[in-house]
Amino acid sequence: MATIDLNSDVGESFGNWTFGDDAAIISSVSSVNVACGFHAGDPSGIRATCAAAAAAGVTVGAHPGYRDLAGFGRRFLDMAPQELTDDVVYQIGALQGLARAAGTSVKYVKPHGALYNTIVHHGAQAQAVVDAVLSVDPTLPLMVLPGSEIQRAARAAGLRTVAEAFADRAYNADGTLVSRREPGAVLHSTDAVVEHVLQLVTQGTITAIDGTVIEVAAESICLHGDTPGAVAMAQAVYAALRAEGITIESFA
Numbered sequence: 001m002a003t004i005d006l007n008s009d010v011g012e013s014f015g016n017w018t019f020g021d022d023a024a025i026i027s028s029v030s031s032v033n034v035a036c037g038f039h040a041g042d043p044s045g046i047r048a049t050c051a052a053a054a055a056a057g058v059t060v061g062a063h064p065g066y067r068d069l070a071g072f073g074r075r076f077l078d079m080a081p082q083e084l085t086d087d088v089v090y091q092i093g094a095l096q097g098l099a100r101a102a103g104t105s106v107k108y109v110k111p112h113g114a115l116y117n118t119i120v121h122h123g124a125q126a127q128a129v130v131d132a133v134l135s136v137d138p139t140l141p142l143m144v145l146p147g148s149e150i151q152r153a154a155r156a157a158g159l160r161t162v163a164e165a166f167a168d169r170a171y172n173a174d175g176t177l178v179s180r181r182e183p184g185a186v187l188h189s190t191d192a193v194v195e196h197v198l199q200l201v202t203q204g205t206i207t208a209i210d211g212t213v214i215e216v217a218a219e220s221i222c223l224h225g226d227t228p229g230a231v232a233m234a235q236a237v238y239a240a241l242r243a244e245g246i247t248i249e250s251f252a
Contacts, residue, residue: 030059034061043094194236
């Protein structure tokens with residue numbers, strides 16, 4: 001793999017509450033998933049984040065989630081499919097407007113948090129997200145977990161999918177992410193994160209939490225901006241990939 005996209009979640013500050021170091025993260029990635037206001041973010045901060053990404057030449061993607069500010073979008077919501085579709089349409093549209101005002105545009109969609117995890121296996125919600133993207137712009141790629149319901153539904157609808165892996169998350173043997181409620185779900189060691197990413201990019205495999213080696217074909221790797229030490233991790237991963245001769249470039 002000579003080229004890989006690095007993405008990170010940004011734009012999640014809200015009013016007086018600062019969340020993550022967006023400027024530092026943007027300098028170490030090629031794509032950013034910008035919060036759309038439902039799980040995090042406010043209009044001024046979102047616009048500023050889009051402007052920073054535009055100035056750095058970094059691709060902007062929409063990061064819609066459940067309407068759950070209190071839970072940061074990390075709690076499952078049992079929603080009617082049409083309601084979920086409309087919520088996702090609303091969020092993508094809001095980001096499109098703010099991105100345009102900041103001199104850039106939305107190039108892809110990556111669902112956030114509990115919504116992302118739910119549509120790995122929940123067919124109705126997966127289809128609702130697909131329907132939202134189709135109704136807004138069927139040329140927008142969907143960033144997804146490989147082998148998921150959302151990947152199958154999106155491909156069946158003719159949408160481009162971008163398979164993603166995670167730099168700082170542990171995996172189960174079936175290729176799903178270890179729940180954040182479980183110990184060891186998040187990798188906190190920079191060395192462990194770098195080793196994890198290099199194995200993924202150079203060998204196309206990940207070592208699961210039980211020691212099983214699983215194959216993962218990913219076009220993009222997520223570096224979470226809210227993980228403790230996220231900036232140092234992102235910089236270390238960027239440097240390690242470059243040292244291996246890997247080009248870091250957006251898929252969009």
